[in-house]
Amino acid sequence: MINRIVRLIWLGISAALIALPLHAEEQYFGIPSSRVGPYSAMGTGYYGGIIDYLTYVNLKGGVNGVKLTWSECETEYNAARTVECYQRLLNKGNQKMVVFDTLGTPGAYAVIGRMAQDQVVLAQYGYGRTDAADGTVWPWVFNAAGHYWGQIGVKLAFMAQKEGGIPKMRGKKIVHLHIDTAYGREPLPAMRQFAKDWGFTLIEIAIAPPGLEQQSQWLQIRQERPDWVTFWGAGSGMNSTAITTAARVGFPREKMIYVTFGGAEEDMLPAGDAAKGTYVSANAVPGDFPLIADIRKVVYGAGKGNMQNKERVGTVYYNRGVGAAIMWIEALKNAQAIHNKKGKAVTGPEFRDGYEALDMSEAKLKELGVLGMLAPFKLSCAKHDGAEKWRMMQWDGKKFQLVSDWVNPPNQALIRSMIEESAAKYAKENNLTPRSCPPSS
């Protein structure tokens, strides 16, 4: 028995090690998915969206004839396994991975130190290190779909708009209810600054993970009677529990604004009717945009779809995955153009140049069929955070309704200076010399 198992395992390993026959016109991607475990709902939707878009591009003839290939590796959202996946996916035959996206802060931190050496782009889609927005200190890390400081700014601006202007925010009380980890506290520096500038009171309340029990936090909130609650949770268990517990203490859901990582259908549905009215900020909007409809027709029509549950095509996580893959492909196109490699595979540094050249104008988004789904943005060598814009949505009990257009955070200069300060501190601690960027960009 054991012998047979051992033999099977070795067979598998040797099979995995035999490189697939390679052609020059293939571009290889590594996909560190998390399909089981507590974040499986997020992982299946997001990576499903990415894979579907890659399949879609292939079915449409590839990128200037270059076929996309990919390998998948299961991380279970675990830092150690993410490292293993990263190393395993890094090289395939004589091809090397050019971009990596862990869809989560723990995994991103576990590999962030390796990526500069390996010259692989870390594409953080709205998560991870905020100060990576400074491309001079973080040449290989991007947060093109926004970061937490911008996000909290947009939320505060949204509250101000509901209250009738920033001056009306004076004297208001806002509770930041967050998971008790670094991720939960990440928006606090920016929030505290805004609290000082706008004159509202900020109360910080922490939830110990996994957060399936939030009675004491919500009783505190009930006691404080805040005007707004910004909720910063992780995992649909914690997110839906916050809604049901809010209902139990009678706090109005129309006064709660959820973080992107709690702002998906999977976070609202388990709470049932109680979720109605909850606000959510989004960097990829759900819905049947022309591209999504086309994916359904082309990819699922051909029976090549990746989603087990087809109903989830067009939901928040799925569209976010498609959004991430769009950036990969557009960056690949740019890289081919910049380095004169049309129809050829590109290397990590070339891909990085392509990523920095991303210019997702409204016209471009329209051409891709995702106008409204993603925010328009433009990156550069120094500026690695693209769309600081976010869009607010409200859950109507069945699906999300858009309640705002793409909004910029107020006082962008302040956020930018905080980012540069934090990045400079990091550079100093780690003896990094920031690279110089051409001033024009």
Added chain:
Amino acid sequence: MNVQFFIEVLVGGLLSGVMYALVALGFVLIYKASGVFNFAQGAMVFFAVLSFVGFMELGLPFWAALPVTVVLMVATGMLTERFVLRPLVSQSEDTLLMATIGLAFVIEGMAQLVWGVDVRRLDLGIRDEPIGWFMDSTGILVSQLDITAGVVAGLMVAILALIFSRTKVGRGLRAVADDHAAALSVGIPLKHIWGLVWATAGIVALVAGMLWGARSGVQFALIGIALKALPVLIIGGFTSVPGVIVAGLIVGAAEKLTEVYFGPMVGGGIEGWLPYVLAVFFLLIRPEGLFGEKIIRRV
């Protein structure tokens, strides 16, 4: 100090404690009957309620899905006895613990394989919002779900305590927990007893899962509530059914009160470790928990 708020927090804590006790009950059942710390209890809670919701999605009505799930859990218990426990009779506690860990992986994987990874909602038709007239007259927040949880937990504890102390099966269970081999040699049918206990634990898991699922959604994270049950277990004593309820209430009340009144001084989030520290203090006074059987040690 605001007395009404204090009472509110206290009641909220006690109600949470009942929910913890529901999960802890499954652990006690299996430990008491087989001396095994069942690491897979959290996975069983998840599997049970996920299957229940899954059957309802397939079109079964509530009253039909429930017995079908019960049968499934009984079958799971029987299979566990046959393929995991029976081959490991009279092995050390550590080995049995590890076997249940393997079992946890199998059950988790099975649940996700069969039912997929989508997050689901469970609507029991029990409202989880404050009961209006009660809140108006006393100012205390209690929901229908809270009351249901309390009644269900009380009933289950009463029934199980009776079974353990008054019936022949219960005596057999306790004998088996004491010493597998000795119990076998005096003619206690070990197979049946273990199968029965695991099946019952499966049903207890289903009940706990339904109440937690109604509040937090049916999803993988439910496995994590097992961690909330551990301090309850050791304060109550691994072998005491009524101890679970008392300890649940103590843990619930203590953690909510400290979180609300002392949490803000250190930035909150102390609920994660406080129950364990509390447990250490209780154990220093009574090393076998409040209601655990006293361990007599001879040289």
Added chain:
Amino acid sequence: MLYREAGQFHTSYTSDRQLFPLKQDRIGMVIMLLVAFVAIPLLSSDYWLSAILIPWLILALVALGQNILMGYAGQLSLGSAGFMAAGAFACYNLILRVPDIPFLLAVLLSGLIAACIGILFGLPSLRIRGLYLAVATLASQFFIVWALDKFGWFKNYDPAGVISAQQIVMFGHTFASPAEKYLVVLSIVAVLTLLAKNMARGSTGRAWRAVRDMDVAAEVMGLSLLRTKLQAFAISSFYCGVGGALFAFAYLQTVEPSAFNIELSFRILFMVIIGGIGTILGSFLGAGFILLMPVFLNILFHAVAGHAVDATILSALEQIIFGALIIIFLIVEPLGLARIWQLAKERLRLWPFPH
């Protein structure tokens, strides 16, 4: 035939009690060390070194620490990841705040800091036993991680709440490549493993085992329970602390406190039980099994079924098979993987003649 003890006589207690009383074992050890120190760094790819071998060695070291406490001294504890965290953050802060501290000294000191914390959290063991103690030690796990997470000073006020481990610099040389890091880890692990083997066989180990088998009896015989138990906690936490420092510096590099969560503690416990309680070899085998089996299953499934089967189904299947393998191994050999090796050695002793 090959593995024969006949003809090897021990003429003194010293030779009888030495670390490797058998000639074959001594030769085997030398060959193994040669392979580990020379052949592997020369022949392995970066993937093998940095994704498989380094974490395996580090976790084996931590499992060894857990095994000392649990297997030798019989104190069931679940706080190992907490002590790893203590070691990792201590090492970061030592290098950050103490100018020109040598790396090895920093690692050693972080182990000692973890040991002090271990003694503190080991105090309840004087009164609490068994599973009760195990759950009680979870207090250390949750409290340490919470404290590291909560107080910015430990992380030098990084806005993202993580530490970026400094470069490993020793004797004026920066150990940056996977092979160099592997050698650093291997050297530390090898020394500490020999030390553990030595302790386990000597009077310390005998005292631990006496306490494990029956602490009341041990006390009657004149052993100080206080000393023996706390010593076991201290040494175990030392190993965990050193392991944690290496985990941060040679493996993850950028670390947040929650990387040392309870799940890691559980995994280390699994390693000890599946490998073999109370054996040094078992710690290594167990770490290999728990760490690498899911990886191999993942590679195997993707190679065999690849794009043909839905990836979610594959991942769930991997989990089921992993769990089933644990159960099968326990049924085949309840005493762990190390026992299988021991049985194989006994077979070898007779091989190729059956009697």
